[in-house]
Amino acid sequence: MEKTMMKGNEAIGEAALRAGCRYYFGYPITPQNELLEHMANNLPKHDGVFLQSESELAGASMLYGVAATGKRVMTSSSSPGISLMQETISYLASAELPALIVNITRGGPGLGRITPAQSDYFQAVKGGGHGDYNLIVFAPASVQEMMDLTMLAFELGDKYRTPTMILGDGIIGQMMESVTLAEPVEIKQKKPWTVGRRKDRDYRNLVISAPFTNEEMVELNVRLQEKYREIEANEQRVECYRMDDAEFAIVAFGIVSRLSLAAVDSMRNKGYRVGLIRPITLWPFPEKAFASYPQVKGYLTVEMNEGQMVEDVRLAVNGAVPVHFYGRGGGFTPAPKQIEEKVAGIMEGGDLA
Amino acid sequence: MEKTMMKGNEAIGEAALRAGCRYYFGYPITPQNELLEHMANNLPKHDGVFLQSESELAGASMLYGVAATGKRVMTSSSSPGISLMQETISYLASAELPALIVNITRGGPGLGRITPAQSDYFQAVKGGGHGDYNLIVFAPASVQEMMDLTMLAFELGDKYRTPTMILGDGIIGQMMESVTLAEPVEIKQKKPWTVGRRKDRDYRNLVISAPFTNEEMVELNVRLQEKYREIEANEQRVECYRMDDAEFAIVAFGIVSRLSLAAVDSMRNKGYRVGLIRPITLWPFPEKAFASYPQVKGYLTVEMNEGQMVEDVRLAVNGAVPVHFYGRGGGFTPAPKQIEEKVAGIMEGGDLA
Amino acid sequence: MKQVFGKPKSLTENPFTYCPGCSHGIGHRLVAETLDELGIVENCVAVSTIGCSVRCWRNFDVDVVQGAHGRGMAVATGLKRALPDEVIFTYQGDGDLAAIGMAETMHAAARGEAITVVFINNSLFGATGGQLAPTTLAGQWTSTYPNGRDVDWTGEPIRMAEILASLPSTSYIAREALTSPKRILQAKKAVRKAFDVQINHNGFGLVELLAACPINLKLKPVDAVKWVEDKMIPYYPLGEIKNTKGVG
Amino acid sequence: MKQVFGKPKSLTENPFTYCPGCSHGIGHRLVAETLDELGIVENCVAVSTIGCSVRCWRNFDVDVVQGAHGRGMAVATGLKRALPDEVIFTYQGDGDLAAIGMAETMHAAARGEAITVVFINNSLFGATGGQLAPTTLAGQWTSTYPNGRDVDWTGEPIRMAEILASLPSTSYIAREALTSPKRILQAKKAVRKAFDVQINHNGFGLVELLAACPINLKLKPVDAVKWVEDKMIPYYPLGEIKNTKGVG
Amino acid sequence: MALIKIEEDLCKGCGLCVTVCAREAIAMGEKINNKGFNIVELVDPEECNGCTLCAVMCPDIVISVYK
Amino acid sequence: MALIKIEEDLCKGCGLCVTVCAREAIAMGEKINNKGFNIVELVDPEECNGCTLCAVMCPDIVISVYK
Amino acid sequence: MLREYNIAGFGGQGILYLGQVLAYAGLLSGKQTTWIPSYGPEMRGGTANCMVVISDDKVRSPLVYNPNVALIFNKPSLEKFGADIMPNGKALLLSDLIDGELDRDDIEIFKIPAKTIAEEMGSAMSANMVMLGALLTIDPVFDYSQIEAAVKKVTPSHRQHLIEINLNAVKKGIEYAEQMINGGYKEQEG
Amino acid sequence: MLREYNIAGFGGQGILYLGQVLAYAGLLSGKQTTWIPSYGPEMRGGTANCMVVISDDKVRSPLVYNPNVALIFNKPSLEKFGADIMPNGKALLLSDLIDGELDRDDIEIFKIPAKTIAEEMGSAMSANMVMLGALLTIDPVFDYSQIEAAVKKVTPSHRQHLIEINLNAVKKGIEYAEQMINGGYKEQEG
Numbered sequence A, B: 001m002e003k004t005m006m007k008g009n010e011a012i013g014e015a016a017l018r019a020g021c022r023y024y025f026g027y028p029i030t031p032q033n034e035l036l037e038h039m040a041n042n043l044p045k046h047d048g049v050f051l052q053s054e055s056e057l058a059g060a061s062m063l064y065g066v067a068a069t070g071k072r073v074m075t076s077s078s079s080p081g082i083s084l085m086q087e088t089i090s091y092l093a094s095a096e097l098p099a100l101i102v103n104i105t106r107g108g109p110g111l112g113r114i115t116p117a118q119s120d121y122f123q124a125v126k127g128g129g130h131g132d133y134n135l136i137v138f139a140p141a142s143v144q145e146m147m148d149l150t151m152l153a154f155e156l157g158d159k160y161r162t163p164t165m166i167l168g169d170g171i172i173g174q175m176m177e178s179v180t181l182a183e184p185v186e187i188k189q190k191k192p193w194t195v196g197r198r199k200d201r202d203y204r205n206l207v208i209s210a211p212f213t214n215e216e217m218v219e220l221n222v223r224l225q226e227k228y229r230e231i232e233a234n235e236q237r238v239e240c241y242r243m244d245d246a247e248f249a250i251v252a253f254g255i256v257s258r259l260s261l262a263a264v265d266s267m268r269n270k271g272y273r274v275g276l277i278r279p280i281t282l283w284p285f286p287e288k289a290f291a292s293y294p295q296v297k298g299y300l301t302v303e304m305n306e307g308q309m310v311e312d313v314r315l316a317v318n319g320a321v322p323v324h325f326y327g328r329g330g331g332f333t334p335a336p337k338q339i340e341e342k343v344a345g346i347m348e349g350g351d352l353a
Numbered sequence C, D: 001m002k003q004v005f006g007k008p009k010s011l012t013e014n015p016f017t018y019c020p021g022c023s024h025g026i027g028h029r030l031v032a033e034t035l036d037e038l039g040i041v042e043n044c045v046a047v048s049t050i051g052c053s054v055r056c057w058r059n060f061d062v063d064v065v066q067g068a069h070g071r072g073m074a075v076a077t078g079l080k081r082a083l084p085d086e087v088i089f090t091y092q093g094d095g096d097l098a099a100i101g102m103a104e105t106m107h108a109a110a111r112g113e114a115i116t117v118v119f120i121n122n123s124l125f126g127a128t129g130g131q132l133a134p135t136t137l138a139g140q141w142t143s144t145y146p147n148g149r150d151v152d153w154t155g156e157p158i159r160m161a162e163i164l165a166s167l168p169s170t171s172y173i174a175r176e177a178l179t180s181p182k183r184i185l186q187a188k189k190a191v192r193k194a195f196d197v198q199i200n201h202n203g204f205g206l207v208e209l210l211a212a213c214p215i216n217l218k219l220k221p222v223d224a225v226k227w228v229e230d231k232m233i234p235y236y237p238l239g240e241i242k243n244t245k246g247v248g
Numbered sequence E, F: 001m002a003l004i005k006i007e008e009d010l011c012k013g014c015g016l017c018v019t020v021c022a023r024e025a026i027a028m029g030e031k032i033n034n035k036g037f038n039i040v041e042l043v044d045p046e047e048c049n050g051c052t053l054c055a056v057m058c059p060d061i062v063i064s065v066y067k
Numbered sequence G, H: 001m002l003r004e005y006n007i008a009g010f011g012g013q014g015i016l017y018l019g020q021v022l023a024y025a026g027l028l029s030g031k032q033t034t035w036i037p038s039y040g041p042e043m044r045g046g047t048a049n050c051m052v053v054i055s056d057d058k059v060r061s062p063l064v065y066n067p068n069v070a071l072i073f074n075k076p077s078l079e080k081f082g083a084d085i086m087p088n089g090k091a092l093l094l095s096d097l098i099d100g101e102l103d104r105d106d107i108e109i110f111k112i113p114a115k116t117i118a119e120e121m122g123s124a125m126s127a128n129m130v131m132l133g134a135l136l137t138i139d140p141v142f143d144y145s146q147i148e149a150a151v152k153k154v155t156p157s158h159r160q161h162l163i164e165i166n167l168n169a170v171k172k173g174i175e176y177a178e179q180m181i182n183g184g185y186k187e188q189e190g
Ligand SMILES: Cc1ncc(C[n+]2csc(CCOP(=O)(O)OP(=O)(O)O)c2C)c(N)n1
Pocket: B027, B028, B029, B030, B056, B080, B081, B084, C050, C051, C052, C053, C069, C092, C093, C094, C095, C096, C097, C120, C122, C124, C125, C126, C127, C128, C133
């Protein structure tokens, strides 16, 4: 398998191509333009469709159209552009269409700045759009994972007929890192529900997000929730680092987990029994992992936002031990040293139980 | 004070007029058209501006423009239309503009149906848009509250320079109920930050959501969070019903709290020590209230969704006692009898502690 | 005896759920007759949009994708790009196509997407109860401007067909009315051409059909149709506006 | 000696942060000169939109509201409806006004909002690095279509000024170019008229200014300006397109 | 010889067909169908020449024509 | 008598002014300003007639003209 | 006092208006009241129903699951709601349009040929008001003057001319029901 | 092995490219590598810097707070980053553009007149490659052949003609630094 260097944004694009995605719609926005441009440069070579849409709104609906045909399709944007897609994302979930949406988050709220941020966690996992639905949300922490989780996102999207999201940030999108290219896959899923030529079937396919009766609408919700429970049971992904004997743990995702790894290593060298829990799937949130470490006396959730994932950590821990938070939105990146100080402060303050 | 009957949707409109709101922008969508039409019929009589916008997106930006002048302004819609406003809502929060957004929620996800629902709770309180921000979110449970909380929303929006939301549903919007009309208010707030004629000031006013430097963007977040902490300290609103000796409590908002009241009364008649906690503000969530009833051995959160507010209840209770959930999305309304059965089931199942 | 008029095969068994005298039914029939003629019911995908016709998937006997309000042509763009060999059409109201959907409409047309658009202009938002549409006539009553449309306040109504015709990449644009048997037969020809231009020339074809919404005009069906004839047609002239590929 | 040319008073002390040779600076100056002439710096609100000029609030010495990408004219609509006695203008790029903002642009114009629009058409998205805009010329290189714009794939470029002029409720529409002193002086007159029509006739005025983005055209400033002159002007003809109120 | 068939259950009584029948072969009758609509009736079969105009005008495809 | 003043710190060296000066009174010089741009210079003050064309063309309002 | 009503029939039968008059009568007599339509996408006719609650205290649920009184205007509504009426409750059936029976012996059933009565008055549209009049007699929560005031309040300004007609219909309903009750319940049931 | 670099200067000085060559050299020698630009809205020139990490193990933080080695191309960058260099680390300064001093005695400081050297070669744009060459000598983590391979890999196809020029500049940098070191550190500092 080939090893090379690539930007995180490009790795997503390259993975999409290798996952058989031949349709990309999107609208420029920093800091994810490399992904848009990777698709612009490469899709034509694969007889694929790259279409710059007139807006994120239109792009999302183009994506919806392709998704209805069952072909692998994606779009990407950054925070304000993702906000514009919320209606359509809700439609995708309702119509049970697989499609990949990439959010290379920037510092908000509002127009904000293109500095890195993780402030769209809630939007991604609690449903920024209306209605009860979920996306499978992945939080890569390396360029390799930008690639691997993109492949997985297409796979699981098809498996569960559900839209998926890669939630990254400007750092992970813009950085280059050594990466092993994924093997191109052949798409296995049969999709009897797709629209298109009606030759070998004696039924019509309808891709709709509003059934005919109120009862069917409730049933749709029941069906969606059953699917979500299944995904929660099967697809929680997490990395636990030096957790086995940890008496305190940092919880962090994406780039912050890398900074936290540095903090953990450094503190371990100083004798602190610290570990790291890194959610790889943000939804389903890997809550099961927390039960595996009953010896942990406290958690510090570190995020590049004002405290979002920390709520899911608290829900997972359910009051068993204190869960602290360190972070800031709008473009702040916590240095390993700062994380270390925070952890040390808590551990030494005896504020663990 | 005059007493009359009105629809909930109309009561919001009437309250807005009485609160001095003279600007309304909106796009039709069921089940809130009575509100749009109330403003269409009445604003011209007050020399106000009623403009039907070409979309919710455009309407939200018109609202943003008026909000920048400091004049009271509102829009209203239902779920899919509110999803379309998420980018602009994030801009409003970032630019610290007061404006009222009304969501008369319908059954989703997707196009859904116009049946009642509370499935936009997360979107309203966790931020459906990008970035770290909050709206003050009110959940009226009667037509009277549709009126009173609308008045309050304008007041608090101005006080804290923050966008506010009324989160209702189709039932509360469409039902008529006896209501005492609110007294028209005079607007007291001075607003030195508004754009317009520059005569008595020697500075320019800028309404922006992206400061010039990265540092200022972080500072904006610090300022916003300080404001949010202040709101959390001052503005939690809740109704507690028969809680003093309750050993079990239902938690419900909006119309579901009315159905739950019926259940509580009926169960009290049968000797069950049951009470109700009804959040009136959904954000800030009235978490303090939960601490006042240490005798409660368990909670049942009832919602017309698949389980959203229940997370905030769990966060408030923090594992102290079990928090159960009963609900369903897409248009389901729990009957008092069903709620009663659920509560009885839990209480008798001994599943309280 | 031979049947000389009947229900097109491309319609399902479901009856129309529109109000008495609503022109949507005629619009549906003309599309279905065209699908019958072209024999494309098995390689056609319809895009249903949000308006009274949102559930036209119950009637057209083809695969259907229901898009978000106003985004019909963006959805159709995705479908056509993914299924270049299938026939793709949208069925859209004037609120959907010209109000909230303005950007998607303009851009799909500007790109010259090879799709067919059936555009039902009934001068108002039917589904939500008769509010102002971009197409509402000057002075016309709507539930949001009960004193009639004041063009100083809301602007003059928009003639979408002409605007779209002015975009270089559109191929076939026509406007007809569903107000009399003669006009309906004429409209049928235009619908057919709007499909032909897609199938034979990979072109963008749109047919605007002036339609009656008796309920929201608050008129009896017969009077509503007459209103369309007398009031709408003078502002929205009928006929072929553009036909660069010479379909016919 | 008397100063015969200098910096307009309606600009702040902040220098422009645009690239060398970028036409935005000229656009800013023309607007500021007009504000000076009209003496309206204290009763004017500008709407800054998203593009390279997003921070024009640093330069125009007026109150400024920064709208979301593409929504400039909707924001201006709110402002003007709330402040009918103030002068409201938007400053928008072609991506903002014609791509994502198409619907808000069309509808504000269709309503005939009494606002002034300064529209900088540099044939591409400058701020994000030179991607395709609706205004990109056929064959032109962009970072998203590195082989040049293929009009069969993305459609022919859109001439916004002409489309907006075709809407009955717009009052003044002109297109000029910022490619030579003569043209710039001509452009200045058009900017002035676009304000006059708002102030004196409560009308919608728009001036489109063809502009150079040397960085993303990947040309030296002098060549970029020449490119605008040689390539853009033939497709985007200059002059007054509409002047129903006869401002002049 | 011509014949029209009226699918009574589908008729919504809008009366559009009646206005276009030049031969007054059809008219709104007294009958109410199961949806509560006052439906159209073929009142003068002799007069009907199968011109199909009524069927073309009908929004609900109530009328089929045989010749 | 005419004079132009060049605000050197603002010049970005784009050269647009030079192309429009028919009298070749200005030219790109050797000087580099504190932003690293190679700036324009008044090379032939005698020739300048204060026509303002250079100033009109300059995107950065670098040049003011006196007469 | 607590009274919960369900009123159901076809669109166009004046169901919602009747409910509003009832609710207003409650308001005017100093009670707490709610009125709620079954709102639906069926703006094009079809079924219509509304629920009214009149109470001394704050109304709990505005949704009526087991009405004390049901006013039923057509057969589909009878089928849909007949079983839900509270034991010991009352059902008023528009007998012109309902040929079926309601198989309940734990409630009182009144059959009112309100359409015929209204048509006899020359105002076919007023059957709803005839039903209201009958209700006044059968379940005398309000007196006529309260209903009169409510009708005046609820009728929109462009329909003022209908007030008199409507009030006449109410009176006819009162009369009919009085006669019916005096004439004996049994007889009416037959 | 773990090396963290910070490379900083003006836009247009080839800062990002230099960092990429370094990172690729790391990749080609079997290491784990990251490269990250300080991305900003300043696409219009202004400052540019990038951070490179080369490591035997998985790279933790790709953000470099305290570089082992800093390559500084202008004075603002010196002021911004000079104090952050790791004690015992190395600083390579582009001395043509930096007249100030770096007041640190816990690191090694090397002043390279890379612009002059590049200009002498007739390729003013290659100062960055001269700096790279100097780095090869001063902190010999890679050998020339690895850099050569990296340059070939990183240079885009439409710029292939620059490869030779760039490699020559690298060689000049190597030579200059060798001479400098042989000629003694003190002298260079003076
Ligand atoms: C985002 C969003 N906004 C608003 C609505 C509500 N809505 C449904 S249909 C419609 C307008 C329909 O008008 P038109 O397109 O003219 O169709 P008609 O019913 O007249 O045929 C509106 C505003 C919606 N479903 N989604």
